Amino acid sequence: MDNTKKNWTDQERQELAAKLDKELDDFIDKLPKKKYEDGWPEDRWEEEMDKHPFFMKEPPKPGDEVHPLFEGLQKLKYDPEENEPEDLAVNYKEDGNYNFKYKNYRLAIISYTEGIKVKCENPEINATLLNNRAAAHFFLKNYRSSLQDCQLALKIKPDYEKALVRAANCCFEMKQYQNAIEFCDVILNKQKDNEVILELRQKCVNEEKLKKRNERKRDIEIKKKEKEEEELIKEIIKRGYKIEGGLKGKLSLDKLEPHFPQLVHNRVFLDENNNLIWPVVFVYPEYKIMDYIQEFNEKKTFSELFELVFKSPPEWDTDKKYKPKELAIYFETLQKKVKYVRNETILGNVLASKDYVIKGGTPSFIIMVKGSPAEKRFLEEY
Template sequence: MASQPVHSDSDDGMDEFMDRFTTQRYKKGFSETNWEEEFNKVPMFMKTAPEEIDPQSYPELACLQSIIHDEDRPPEEQATSLKDEGNAFFKEKSYQKAVASYTAGLKKKCGDRELNAVLLTNRAAAHFYLGNMRSALNDAAAAKKMKPDHLKALMRGVQCCVELRNFSEAVKWCDEGLAAHPADAKLRELRAAADKHNRAAERDARKAKVQEKKLRGEKEALLAAITDRGIKLLQPAKSRRHGSGSEDEDEPASAAIAQLSLDGLSSREVTGSQVFLDERGSLHWPVLFLYPEHQQSDFISAFCENNCFLDHLAVMFEELPTWDTDRKYSIQNLQLYFEDEEKEKLYEVDPEAPLLKTLQRKRFFVKAGTPNFIVLVNGSLFCKQFLSGKKIHKL
């Protein structure tokens, strides 16, 4: 009797499956449009690692990561895997991710000092390229403390100190490195450059100190000259307290003059000029002339205290200004005043008197480092209207 063929369970439906396989298109295969995207999901062919690893989208990568970070393995193995991961990110210039991997490796707190020193040094390098110089220097210092002769840590420390312009500290790092590696050419080169920068920085610091001392001396001499002349500076930051009501010009100043300081000489910020003391001991002030009738002004950057007002007015009005359409601002018609804002009073100025005499008057306060004066045409309609109702102190 002929034997019958025996079919195992594994053969059930195989013929049917093969028929379908040869006649139907595989729906989950790579297509011309998605093959690059699909290849990039395979760890071996990935060009860049994803920001977040979703097991559904990247099952193979999630599996590898679970193997790498297997918490059941010894801390040394886990730290080594994280170090390698950080190195891979570093090569891709993904420095933030590299820092995260090295940090995770350090958190394993393995007992291998050599490995921990490498993790710190590598993290220092990643911080360095991110521009985090302080963090990089801290990591290099920690690695050096853990392994004093670690060449890469020593070099990274030098580079960080140079970037932070702490050249004297860079020299110290080089000396420590050369003590352990006396023949290292790169360290010698770094030390020579750091020492050169350090000597230049020290020279610049000495020059700055001398210049600062000189400027301080000039300022003290300037303030002493102003004080000796009895000139009062109105401090811009100080509040003023009102006077007792007396209108006598010889009354002691009631404005908040306080201690004389350079706060009252702030005109350079506004006008570009400031009072100065010349080699003969004379003060030169920036002075502002105001013409309220026409809303115009004139500025003299250096009015010598010994010159009278007419010296400048003669030059200023040698030709009548274009805004003087009525042709009335001739030098013989001009009247000068200064204003005491605290007492709301105008004081007439003698145009033939030197500037110093006016600045020394009891109720004159130099505001913002620039004396200013009001110029009016004597007898004009505007002059009468402007002075109407104001308290005037005549000469």
């Protein structure tokens, strides 16, 4: 064997390299031709790339087709047999943080919850998971759930500042101002110059004062209303008005509520002169329609009210025959008889008569034209 080292010129090296390249090309050309079928289709390569776990920009959503490699990675990441409890908890926390960052708060809550379920022995991780879940609940305005998580985190880590701050804000949002002040005071014991907490505490103090003032005002209004209602019932009984369903000497407010939808907000009341103002219904059998009178003072006569009601002829009175002085008034008794009422009679006198019973919290009267054929037919029926 000749062990003498040959000295190559640059030209010889280039010729040898060209020869080797040609031999490699000839070898590749002689290989059998086979179509590559395992790659991504040209028209869908971007879509397929997004599905691949190495290239996807966001995790698959529920119901999406999952790449087998992704399933394997998921199993590797979340399999209790492959991970220690602390590692699992951290993995779920990271997933939760990722979703939280992109404002997917509900998905974040699911991830943090799974991490909490692991029950790892690291109190720092458990407190963080609870605090982070509280933050996600807070952004969803689930203030009660957020506060509960803050309190659980504080049981593990009593000086957890983030949990204390969020708990104070939850209490403020739920109008639990005194509890919010207590959380603020815990923080201020260590950070006396914390301007954010000082401002929040002052807001709580102001709102608590306003809340108590409103409660006192509401209590006064309730008592005033109760007194007015007691006085109302007292005056109705005193006048001897008979209310359907009311026991003798006793009366409940529900018996005074108007049954007609058009008058539901016009219950009888006492005015400043201690007069009862009633909602009243006028029935016109001739046309089978009704008028709903919101306020009829018990001291006023029917003729006075007619002057207002029929000041302009109603649309249905095409013949213009319903004139104040030409109207006849009737009411039906419990015995299914009709009683005539003079136009000059005041409402209170009719309501106090032995034959009149107020039904559905609303006195009602039948109105017709005096001497008309409609009146004659009506009376014949009784």
